[in-house]
Amino acid sequence: MAETNRKIIINNKTVFQSEPFQPQARYFTGFFGRETELAQLTAAWMAGNSSLPMCPLFIGEPGTGKNRLIYEISRRTGRQLYIFQGHEDVTAEDLACTVRFSDNNNSTMDYMLSPLVSAMYNGGICFIDEIGKIRPRALALLVSVLDERTYIDSTLLGERIHAHPGFRFVAATNTTDLNLLPEFILSRLRPRITLGYQPKEEIDSIIRDQCKEIRNEVDILIDLFWALWVEHGGKPGGITPRDAIYLFAWASKLSSFHQTGGIESLLMASHEKPYDLDLQHTYTGIKPEHLKLAFEILFSDNFLIKN
Numbered sequence: 001m002a003e004t005n006r007k008i009i010i011n012n013k014t015v016f017q018s019e020p021f022q023p024q025a026r027y028f029t030g031f032f033g034r035e036t037e038l039a040q041l042t043a044a045w046m047a048g049n050s051s052l053p054m055c056p057l058f059i060g061e062p063g064t065g066k067n068r069l070i071y072e073i074s075r076r077t078g079r080q081l082y083i084f085q086g087h088e089d090v091t092a093e094d095l096a097c098t099v100r101f102s103d104n105n106n107s108t109m110d111y112m113l114s115p116l117v118s119a120m121y122n123g124g125i126c127f128i129d130e131i132g133k134i135r136p137r138a139l140a141l142l143v144s145v146l147d148e149r150t151y152i153d154s155t156l157l158g159e160r161i162h163a164h165p166g167f168r169f170v171a172a173t174n175t176t177d178l179n180l181l182p183e184f185i186l187s188r189l190r191p192r193i194t195l196g197y198q199p200k201e202e203i204d205s206i207i208r209d210q211c212k213e214i215r216n217e218v219d220i221l222i223d224l225f226w227a228l229w230v231e232h233g234g235k236p237g238g239i240t241p242r243d244a245i246y247l248f249a250w251a252s253k254l255s256s257f258h259q260t261g262g263i264e265s266l267l268m269a270s271h272e273k274p275y276d277l278d279l280q281h282t283y284t285g286i287k288p289e290h291l292k293l294a295f296e297i298l299f300s301d302n303f304l305i306k307n
């Protein structure tokens with residue numbers, strides 16, 4: 001989004017909005033399963049003249065697909081997605097509006113609307129990721145957004161911003177941070193939608209989608225992967241999409257490394273695009289020994305014990 005498009009005027013004050021997130025199609029290809037969770041989110045967001053949308057909370061282990069589900073709903077609805085990344089140093093005012101030094105000679109500072117307020121202003125989706133990492137005193141400002149008031153007060157801007165009717169809110173937290181959320185926020189984040197492990201068939205589809213170039217061999221590799229997984233104490237299907245994707249990506253890189261001359265590839269380090277698989281070599285496939293090696297390196301015994 002160009003800087004000029006981000007500029008708006010609120011009560012004679014020039015303000016810059018946050019940029020919406022547009023997932024790059026080449027990194028986010030097929031989306032599999034999660035229909036129940038998508039249905040729950042959609043139902044929660046139904047709203048009308050006398051009925052407000054609800055503000056759901058996704059809960060799940062790292063890598064289960066909380067972000068991905070939200071990118072998918074943004075894609076399917078065509079609504080702009082504004083992401084606010086939660087962390088320990090977020091202040092209440094960060095949730096609303098901040099300032100930066102201005103490039104404009106006529107002003108010294110620019111007001112910057114947070115992703116939350118940009119979504120409220122435009123009627124987009126606001127996703128607060130890792131909300132459990134934000135300290136309770138910062139979260140207090142969110143209360144009026146989540147209840148019937150549907151506004152936020154920014155002390156810095158000196159303004160109250162009301163949510164556009166198209167505004168929708170969702171947050172996510174890892175399971176371990178759930179108990180850090182204060183009750184006054186938890187009680188407003190409803191429904192709570194838990195993302196568990198996906199069935200084996202859906203994980204298989206995610207792997208197949210990642211490995212389109214080796215369509216002919218991939219089923220044998222998937223069988224090998226599950227055999228190794230179970231052999232090491234994992235439950236069938238008890239893996240996150242992220243771990244499955246990393247495993248096959250790592251195996252493919254190990255394969256490329258060997259097939260492009262092994263350590264000789266170091267010579268490519270000085271290229272403008274180092275180690276570029278697209279430069280001279282097409283996708284080199286995965287051999288069973290690369291999958292086994294990747295499996296051993298990625299999944300230590302500790303990892304498997306907890307599954």
Ligand SMILES: Nc1ncnc2c1ncn2[C@@H]1O[C@H](COP(=O)(O)OP(=O)(O)OP(=O)(O)O)[C@@H](O)[C@H]1O
Nearest residue numbers: 030031032061062063064065066067068206241242
């Ligand atoms: N249903 C799905 N179909 C296809 N790919 C998926 C699906 N769910 C997740 N993925 C992929 O798995 C990876 C991890 O997903 P994501 O980052 O959304 O997890 P997360 O729950 O947000 O993790 P964290 O808690 O660490 O932030 C991403 O590469 C994502 O594209």
Ligand SMILES: [Mg+2]
Nearest residue numbers: 066067129172
């Ligand atoms: Mg995430």
